Structure formats: structure tokens, C-alpha cells
Amino acid sequence: MQRDFLWSGAGEGKKDHLIRWDVVSRPKELGGLGFGKTSMRNIALLGKWLWRFPRERNGLWHKVIASIYGTHPNGWDANMVVRWSHRCPWKAIAQVFQDFSPFVRLVVGNGERIRFWEDLWRGNQTLCSQFADLYRVTSVKNLSVSDVLGNSYPLSWNFNFRRNLTDSEIELIQSLMLSLSSVRLSPSSADSRVWSLSSSGLFSVRSFFLALSKVSNPILFLPAKFLWSSKAPSKVKALAWVVAHGKVNTNDKLQLRRPYKSLCPQWCILCKGNGESIDHLFLHCPVTIGLWHKLFNLAGLAWVPPRSFVDMLVIAFKGLGNSLRGKTLWQIACLTLVWMVWQERNNRIFEEKGRTEEILWDLILFYSSLWASCTKAFRGVPLSVLQLNWTAVCAS
Numbered sequence: 001m002q003r004d005f006l007w008s009g010a011g012e013g014k015k016d017h018l019i020r021w022d023v024v025s026r027p028k029e030l031g032g033l034g035f036g037k038t039s040m041r042n043i044a045l046l047g048k049w050l051w052r053f054p055r056e057r058n059g060l061w062h063k064v065i066a067s068i069y070g071t072h073p074n075g076w077d078a079n080m081v082v083r084w085s086h087r088c089p090w091k092a093i094a095q096v097f098q099d100f101s102p103f104v105r106l107v108v109g110n111g112e113r114i115r116f117w118e119d120l121w122r123g124n125q126t127l128c129s130q131f132a133d134l135y136r137v138t139s140v141k142n143l144s145v146s147d148v149l150g151n152s153y154p155l156s157w158n159f160n161f162r163r164n165l166t167d168s169e170i171e172l173i174q175s176l177m178l179s180l181s182s183v184r185l186s187p188s189s190a191d192s193r194v195w196s197l198s199s200s201g202l203f204s205v206r207s208f209f210l211a212l213s214k215v216s217n218p219i220l221f222l223p224a225k226f227l228w229s230s231k232a233p234s235k236v237k238a239l240a241w242v243v244a245h246g247k248v249n250t251n252d253k254l255q256l257r258r259p260y261k262s263l264c265p266q267w268c269i270l271c272k273g274n275g276e277s278i279d280h281l282f283l284h285c286p287v288t289i290g291l292w293h294k295l296f297n298l299a300g301l302a303w304v305p306p307r308s309f310v311d312m313l314v315i316a317f318k319g320l321g322n323s324l325r326g327k328t329l330w331q332i333a334c335l336t337l338v339w340m341v342w343q344e345r346n347n348r349i350f351e352e353k354g355r356t357e358e359i360l361w362d363l364i365l366f367y368s369s370l371w372a373s374c375t376k377a378f379r380g381v382p383l384s385v386l387q388l389n390w391t392a393v394c395a396s
């Protein structure tokens with residue numbers, strides 16, 4: 001229930017489970033939301049349903065889940081994109097998928113249910129990431145292993161490239177063919193999935209639970225103080241929290257999460273160039289950095305942009321002074337800037353509407369003033385006065 005509440009509140013239409021639940025449940029200084037420890041055993045139990053789903057294809061429950069959510073592009077699982085408005089147990093189960101899937105291994109039988117490029121079926125990497133240059137020039141991305149290799153020997157190698165290969169690509173394909181030369185498909189047995197944490201290949205709650213416990217290795221989350229002492233609205237703090245964890249869905253992240261979709265990781269919609277990483281979008285993008293400069297100018301400070309977005313939240317800038325008002329407003333303004341950049345980025349992508357840097361800056365001034373004026377520190381200060389002169393109000 002906590003989890004439903006959290007992700008339906010903080011997710012602004014985002015569909016991925018952005019931050020692992022074991023991180024979320026940590027104390028704030030360790031990067032979580034301070035809910036207190038929830039049972040990892042519960043997560044492990046939910047994993048059981050993920051394990052059973054592809055194995056019980058004739059079960060009524062399988063059919064119900066598949067008809068509501070559809071099938072995952074990998075052809076085994078249910079679609080894990082669960083809309084925030086849905087209130088049902090499957091949502092909690094789907095959120096375990098990210099923790100669950102790394103422990104599942106595919107075993108090739110006839111090669112019909114395993115995707116040649118996108119699935120992890122050989123070694124520790126998918127072939128599409130190992131041979132990205134080749135994957136880029138294939139015309140059909142989701143071929144199965146048997147589509148590519150054929151059912152008989154010698155292997156038939158139907159790659160379906162959409163153009164002739166260059167010399168360097170030919171070298172790549174040779175090394176790919178060499179690495180797969182020992183693969184033997186067995187037409188009489190179906191492909192299967194095994195659980196890598198047990199010798200039997202079968203899922204056990206206990207093994208999953210132990211693996212989850214090992215994974216949770218809390219380290220200090222430095223931006224916590226700045227973030228949680230701020231008086232900005234929760235939605236603004238929540239966004240900054242997700243960004244500081246490096247988990248917001250910028251294009252470079254989406255590309256990693258969904259390698260089968262071709263996005264444009266090189267493209268930042270704000271400056272129409274460079275890669276859209278978190279550090280770029282919220283700090284180094286020419287548009288964003290212009291806004292940061294305006295903020296520091298307003299405070300009368302010279303500013304050298306730090307290396308990363310997290311540094312930005314950790315470094316104690318002097319800001320608007322050490323008065324309660326100065327600190328309150330400075331924290332709110334920084335977080336509002338982050339929030340506004342994200343709004344703008346999404347507006348441009350999804351609504352195809354762009355605003356100028358001047359308008360963005362005015363909005364940052366307006367919202368920061370509005371939210372600050374609702375705090376105790378600014379009680380009795382009219383919004384119109386605050387909005388016009390931050391430094392004077394913070395000094396008084």
C-alpha cells in the first residue's frame with residue numbers, strides 16, 4: 001500500500017519503477033524516504049508470481065493478467081508497465097520485476113522463444129549490446145534465435161542486414177559467428193527459463209530473499225539534508241530525489257532500459273544538441289546553465305558549475321545568505337529550477353510546446369516566491385513584495 005501511494009503520487013505519468021523499493025524504504029540519509037524497513041521477504045514472495053507467470057500459461061490467472069496488461073516484449077512475462085491508476089496486487093508484483101529479472105537465465109532449446117539480439121542467452125551480455133554496430137544495421141530487430149541460426153546444420157545465419165556491411169562490420173560478424181559456432185539448437189525441446197540462484201534451476205523464495213539482502217548495501221545519500229529540509233512542495237522534492245538518484249527517465253536511460261526501442265540518446269530537446277543525461281539536462285545544458293547563472297547572479301554570487309548534479313545539491317553554496325528566509329528561499333529556488341527544467345523538457349517532448357528562457361526564469365521566480373511565501377519564514381510578507389526583490393526581503 002505504501003508503494004502504491006508513493007509511485008502514484010510521485011510519478012508524473014512515468015511508467016517505470018524508478019527507484020528500487022529497498023532503496024525507497026531506507027532512512028532518508030541513506031537515500032530512501034524513511035518509511036522504515038519493509039519486509040524484503042515480501043518482495044521475495046511476490047517474485048514467486050513472476051516466476052510462475054510464464055510457466056502457467058493455461059492457468060486462468062495467467063490469462064486474466066495477460067489480457068489486462070498484455071505481454072512483455074520478451075514474450076515470457078506480462079507487460080510490467082502498470083498504469084498508476086490501477087489498484088491491484090499485480091502492480092506490486094510488477095514492481096519486483098526489476099529485481100527479479102537479473103536472476104533469470106534463458107536456456108536455448110529450439111530457439112523459437114528467445115530473441116536473438118535482445119535477450120540474454122549467451123554470456124553475460126545481450127548480443128545487441130555486445131555487437132551494437134551490427135544490431136543497428138539489421139532490418140528486423142526482434143528475430144528469434146532460430147530465425148537467425150536456422151534449425152539445421154550448418155547454421156544458416158539469416159541476419160537480414162539492410163545494407164552491405166563495411167569492412168569493420170564484416171570483422172564484427174566474423175567474431176559473432178565464431179562465438180556462436182558451438183551453439184546447437186535442439187528442435188525437439190522448447191526454450192526454457194531457469195533461476196540462476198539455485199542448482200535445480202527452479203525458483204525459491206529463500207534464494208531470492210538472500211540475493212536481495214546482499215544487494216542492499218546502503219551508502220550515505222549526501223543530498224538528503226538539502227533536499228528534505230527544504231520547504232518546497234513534495235512533488236518538487238520528490239522529483240529532485242529521483243533525479244539525485246540518477247533514476248529519472250532521460251533519453252540515455254530509456255535507451256538502456258528499452259534497447260529494443262530506438263530512441264535518440266544524442267538529443268536534448270532543450271538545446272537541440274548533446275546527449276540528454278541527468279547531468280546535462282539539469283546542470284550543463286546551455287539552457288539550464290543559463291537559468292542557474294541567472295539564479296546565482298540574482299544572489300550576487302559568481303558560480304562555477306560543479307561536475308555533477310548531485311554535487312550541485314551537496315555543495316553548500318552561500319545562496320541568499322544565512323538568515324532563515326535566505327536559506328528557505330534558496331533551497332526552494334534551486335529545486336524549483338530543477339522542477340521547471342523537467343516540466344519544460346516534457347512539455348517540449350510531449351506537447352510540442354516550448355517556452356523561452358526568459359519565461360522559464362519568470363516562472364521559476366514566481367513559483368519559488370509563491371512556495372516560499374507559504375512558509376513560516378515569510379509569514380506576513382506579501383507575495384508581490386517578495387517576488388520583486390528576493391535579496392532585500394531575505395536581508396530584512
Ligand SMILES: [Zn+2]
Nearest residue numbers: 268270271285
Ligand atoms: Zn541540452
